Amino acid sequence: MESPGLIHVFGFALVESAMSFYFLPQYFPVYTLSAKFLFFVLVNFSIFTFYHLIIYPFFRSPLRHLPKPPMGFIPIIGHGGMMFERPPGSAHVRLMKETPNDGIIYFRSFLHQDRLLLTSPAAHAEVLVHNSYDFEKPPWVRRFLRQFLGDGLLLIEGDEHRHQRKQIMPAFNFRHIKELYPIFWSKSIELCEVVKAELWDRTDKVLEMNHFATKVTLDIIGLAGLGRDIASLRSSDDELIKNYEEILEPTPEKGLYFVLHLLMPVWLIKALPWKLNERTRITTGELKRICGEFLMEKKSRMKMENEEHLDILGLMIRSNNFSDEGLVHQLLTFLAAGHETTSSALTWATHLLAMNIDIQTLLRAEIHKNIPNPKALSDTGFDIPAVLESLPYLNAVCNETLRLYPTIPSSGRLAIRDTTILNTFVPKGTVVYITPWAINRAPHLWGPDAEEFKPERWIDSNTGKSNYMGGAESNYSFLTFLHGPRSCIGEKFARAELRALVAVFVGNFEWEMADKNEVVQAGGTITCKPINGMKLRLRPAEW
Template sequence: MNLTADVIVPIALVTVSYALCLGISRLYRKLFPHLRYLPGPKNPQLLYGNFIEIADDDNASIHEKWAEKYGPTYRLNGLMKTNILVTQDPKAVHHILRYSEEVYHKPDATRATIGQLIGNGVLVVEGEEHKMQRKVMNPAFGPVQVRALTEIFVDKSLELRDYWMREIQKSSKREVIVGAGLSKMALDVIGRAGFNYDFQALSEGTNSELSRTFAVLFGTFKRTIFDIVRIQLAGFLKLPGNPVVRDARSQMERIGNELLRDAKKAAQSSKKQDGMGKSRDLLSLLVKSNLDTNLPEHQRMSDEDVAAQIPTFFIAGHETINSSATAAIYVLTQHKNIQTKLRQELLAVGTDSPSMDELNALPYLNAFVREVLRLYAPFTFIARAAVKDDVMPLKEPIVDVNGKIHTELHIKKGQLIQIPILSMNKDKKLWGEDALEFKPERADTEPEATREIPGVWSHLLTFIGGPRACIGWRFSLIEMKAILFTLVRAFEFDLAVPKEDITFKRPLMVPLSRPIAKSRLPDRQLPVILTPVNRDN
């Protein structure tokens, strides 16, 4: 046993991190004393603060309970008693998202952690650098480009259907693990649609170097707070990080550079032949946009920045659809009447391979997807930090613990802020008293107040809004519609465990939620029973 490496170093890291956190906490409370007078829950734990309650929340509804008790704007206790401002006030949220380039960035700790894993892609960079990357990347995510990718979404959905059909034929239980199949499909989709790489995960293809590398990076991305603190501390103190993660990151950079080199060659070759390329994967489209002669040289992305988008595509494209589609299937098991009505609409379509326009023309499918993304948004909250002093307007005034009324908040540089996406999507003040009910027909009778939600899509905060809105929201929507179109036509869905066994708990400090069976922990999966649909009846 290596005593130094195995015992002394971990103890030293914990000790130093505790001391640093304690010092930061004391400094933070001196810098932001005004927030201590805002209403909010008590601090249940010195180290983790109210994050303990968020992690222990079975139904991902803790922010709703706090908002009901303290109002739309309140204070939370973060790590080591730091004050976190939480708001779902529409006026305040609009202000934060509108000025996300100038004032409200992702916290440095979050950016440092993600950046060490996937590089400085569009998820990590801020300010002018983010603006430049978005400008180059936006053309790859437009409606025309997503329309061209729809065939991939449908083809891979059909492969998932066939994969599950083979799975249920192996056992009389007819049980499948939803997340396992969806994960394979999402990997195949992002490979083909992202950079024209075929993982063949659904056809039990080879365990490629790229898929193994991604598994390491993504596994690290979802770790708990101790791992996050250790990664951040290692970078702060210039200590060696996890060698497995370091090697995986190095391999991802090498593979990314190879994929980028091939994409650039293909783009240049196509340009010589007919002036435009035939490839429609995101990386090829990004390369073409970056090589556009109308783009000034100083606005072009470096090869390093372009390559950094590859793991970014992985993280964003994989987990969002996995969580959303898992939630959709869970909803189908709980609302058989909705499942039947949806299936009737889908079976009336005379093809197994619909176009994007055909998917968008299905009213009940669109209403169902919207309601899933409202009530089961994959990311339950987002975090921001003010990079300069600001004044935040409020729609609903705050009465602090001393009885003082605030119609605006003076935000100091460094202030941490949390926007509870899921809670705002369920706010009864915006959606009405039936806000917690799953009602696809809600889209036909939507309250006027929901128009105040500053989301990029359909008056929801699911894909955020403003300059940092999810760049791939069209991609995610059509992929989810393709999945549901294919699977609901093929199977009837039932839970394989009692409803009481389902929880929406997530790893500590990870704002990602999906339905999972408590009896299947630590796998964090949802088991369902599939019954093939008899189309002859």
């Protein structure tokens, strides 16, 4: 058991000062009651601090006997410096390689707070599935994300999460995703048309890919999620794009902003004369306004039209389980999460294929062989899912991209009650790290080439068909979408969307890095994006 919290420091000080003032005045003859109170606050706080910095973590914590990193510990800071390493999760890869363990690594963060890093499929199965409701996203992380996502499915917990997920799940079932493939395909073709038009005016034929990936995925989630064509691909001055790019652009300042939200109270950060506070308030306000307008427009159209609305928002409105405010919160979540996952994955796929021209060539050959005419797939009678899901190399490239560059590279969970992981007692209040970036690249799960881009690991060498485990022994070795009741509800949506985008883009273009010597760095606070964008030199490929 941990010692009482800070509130008890003041409570005990009040009792101690009163007792000494009235019953033991001979020991404190010159102290006033208020002076005695301050004296005991100082004494109690010193004891409290000493206990939490030294006694508990080093002598009483039930976790202290677990395997610990052999180096890197700094007094007071602990291993907290890992929070500043980018991308989040890269330091955890190093910890896994350096620390012999049986599924759990124990380390101390700032002020020597207990932290656990899960390293085995069995440990992740317990936290994500078997005991999933013993763990929640830490409240300080939820407070930070709530600014941008509202109280949508991603941030709520407990019974409310179960209820909302059950109501929203039909919009993401396998049959409904198949019905959305024509949207994915037609928007992918539109992306290539826009890119070709953009290249026509550029002598250097260089394009910043992440910007266009954001545009096309926002358009797709607009049609599939809202039943509305946002048309950002055709707009050079789209307000949604501006707001999301401003929020999600990876910069050191935003990294610091996020970390401070983990270490300091929100009121103190907002009181700082920091321009980023004002920009955050403006951009989040704009996003809420836009989502509110989308909702009102959608409700008006549903009243006027008799046709069935199969998009996500239409299904939620018809369920009558959400207030208007609740629907706006869900829209904030789905617009952000729904476009960012695939936008990031498409950007990284183009980078990996630019760095591996032979793989790009093989993939293009598979696509051209199996899809002689890309416009034919736009026919309503054409079974697009059957074609795209049957292409082993396309699916291998997509899977390998998602493995190496998970959109959310690291995620924390807080034990909300005393529980266990792998028969190890975990006290309430312990923060546990689930790190897709590290697990997806762990040599003990994926082999010595774990950090290499090798799509063939997803193809069965005997049959030539897709291998859905990628050579790993457990599906918990792949954590990009997590698992269990808190897994990504839009996984099938994102995979289908990525298949279409990669297939059409590779079929239409050949490309390389604009600067062949550039070392692209992954950054970002919550999501994983290239720090300086993704500049590619493209040329049309004959299809």
